[in-house]
Amino acid sequence: MQTTFSVEHIRKDFPILQRRVRNDRPLVYLDNAATTQKPVQVINAISDFYTNHNSNIHRAVYALAEEATEAFEEVRDKVARFIGIKDRQEIVFVRGTTEAINLVAYAWGRQNIASGDIIMTTEYEHHSNIVPWQLLAKERGARLEYIGMDDQGTLILDHLDRYLQTGRVKLVTVSHMSNVLGTITDVDTIIKKCKNAGVRVLIDGAQSVPHMKVNVQELGCDFFAFSAHKMLGPTGVGVLWAKKELLEAMAPFHGGGDMIREVHKYETTWNDLPYKFEAGTPNIADVIGFSAAIDYLEKIGMDFVRKHEIELTKYALEKLSSIKGLKIYGTPDLSRRGGVISFNFADIHPHDLATIIDEDGVAIRSGHHCAQVLMERLDVAATSRASFYIYNTKDEIDVLVSSLNRAARVFKL
Numbered sequence: 001m002q003t004t005f006s007v008e009h010i011r012k013d014f015p016i017l018q019r020r021v022r023n024d025r026p027l028v029y030l031d032n033a034a035t036t037q038k039p040v041q042v043i044n045a046i047s048d049f050y051t052n053h054n055s056n057i058h059r060a061v062y063a064l065a066e067e068a069t070e071a072f073e074e075v076r077d078k079v080a081r082f083i084g085i086k087d088r089q090e091i092v093f094v095r096g097t098t099e100a101i102n103l104v105a106y107a108w109g110r111q112n113i114a115s116g117d118i119i120m121t122t123e124y125e126h127h128s129n130i131v132p133w134q135l136l137a138k139e140r141g142a143r144l145e146y147i148g149m150d151d152q153g154t155l156i157l158d159h160l161d162r163y164l165q166t167g168r169v170k171l172v173t174v175s176h177m178s179n180v181l182g183t184i185t186d187v188d189t190i191i192k193k194c195k196n197a198g199v200r201v202l203i204d205g206a207q208s209v210p211h212m213k214v215n216v217q218e219l220g221c222d223f224f225a226f227s228a229h230k231m232l233g234p235t236g237v238g239v240l241w242a243k244k245e246l247l248e249a250m251a252p253f254h255g256g257g258d259m260i261r262e263v264h265k266y267e268t269t270w271n272d273l274p275y276k277f278e279a280g281t282p283n284i285a286d287v288i289g290f291s292a293a294i295d296y297l298e299k300i301g302m303d304f305v306r307k308h309e310i311e312l313t314k315y316a317l318e319k320l321s322s323i324k325g326l327k328i329y330g331t332p333d334l335s336r337r338g339g340v341i342s343f344n345f346a347d348i349h350p351h352d353l354a355t356i357i358d359e360d361g362v363a364i365r366s367g368h369h370c371a372q373v374l375m376e377r378l379d380v381a382a383t384s385r386a387s388f389y390i391y392n393t394k395d396e397i398d399v400l401v402s403s404l405n406r407a408a409r410v411f412k413l
């Protein structure tokens with residue numbers, strides 16, 4: 001199957017891609033690191049749930065409730081398979097990566113991080129993998145430290161070695177792929193080093209699972225988090241995977257319905273995994289929508305997704321590099337980079353740039369991308385960011401490039 005033919009095919013499944021936006025221009029959606037568009041299969045699955053099967057789950061015995069419970073629980077099996085996990089009890093549905101990380105910081109962190117301990121992360125983390133650890137470190141009298149990076153965004157793993165030697169590091173928490181630089185973290189090496197030192201590892205897979213094949217079991221980490229909305233699924237659904245023995249030892253995060261076995265006036269016992277961590281009515285319809293998103297990605301194949309994005313990134317890097325005054329961040333090594341390109345254009349403020357190119361229908365992100373520690377490290381206030389997915393084309397990159405050239409004329413560069 002020809003790549004271009006498939007992408008044309010794929011685009012037809014995304015109603016929003018038929019839209020015209022400002023100045024009646026066709027939408028060129030290049031903000032996929034923030035969230036991806038949804039195929040009709042996902043939209044229909046949600047609509048079908050509300051039209052034909054809506055009920056609460058895990059409780060009632062009538063037909064609709066059984067259908068809804070079965071459909072919801074099937075998604076757990078599907079998610080487990082998709083990320084290479086055998087035990088469905090290790091898959092916890094949450095609202096997104098942010099909630100997954102907060103769950104670990106709260107439930108595992110409070111039991112396992114003590115005064116003087118060190119939690120390590122990187123300078124290119126999303127705020128959701130920094131702030132929960134700052135909160136925990138303050139509460140427990142622990143320290144949050146950073147594995148430094150070189151100017152291209154490659155981690156300096158000697159820093160990790162040095163900290164591991166202190167014997168004080170209890171957790172290393174890193175993103176699998178940076179949402180700003182696109183850097184693919186060498187998690188294999190990090191996990192190996194941490195295992196040897198008896199240190200737990202959390203991987204933030206928000207930007208990796210949507211874009212490449214990830215087998216969490218093979219990775220060998222302890223916790224893994226990702227969000228459905230960045231992989232064609234609905235917002236408000238995410239996954240925490242953790243090793244069973246860790247989940248079993250952890251106290252609950254939220255208290256309420258479904259997470260209990262018995263509640264008495266002063267004592268409560270917990271439900272089995274994973275329900276112990278799923279208090280209250282979950283986002284049933286969107287979990288079912290997520291199932292359709294996984295089906296869609298499996299049909300295309302994650303190898304195709306990665307290959308297509310490498311092709312687009314290579315093309316975009318070549319084209320963007322030819323624009324005078326445009327500075328691109330991150331490594332040029334495509335084997336270690338995802339489909340995310342952050343840049344600054346002369347002294348045009350990224351917000352002004354994004355506003356100008358929006359007039360051509362091009363949607364890119366501008367700002368700090370929830371990565372202010374990285375902005376400080378790069379010594380910039382903000383960047384512009386184009387990020388790709390399965391439905392993007394080289395023609396769209398050409399539109400981006402010609403729009404940037406128009407911006408150069410507007411700003412008299």
Ligand SMILES: Cc1ncc(COP(=O)(O)O)c(C=O)c1O
Binds near residue numbers: 033126177179206
């Ligand atoms: C690397 C990374 N981690 C975490 C998050 C947070 O994800 P969510 O907002 O879905 O919780 C994002 C979102 O942009 C991200 O890119």
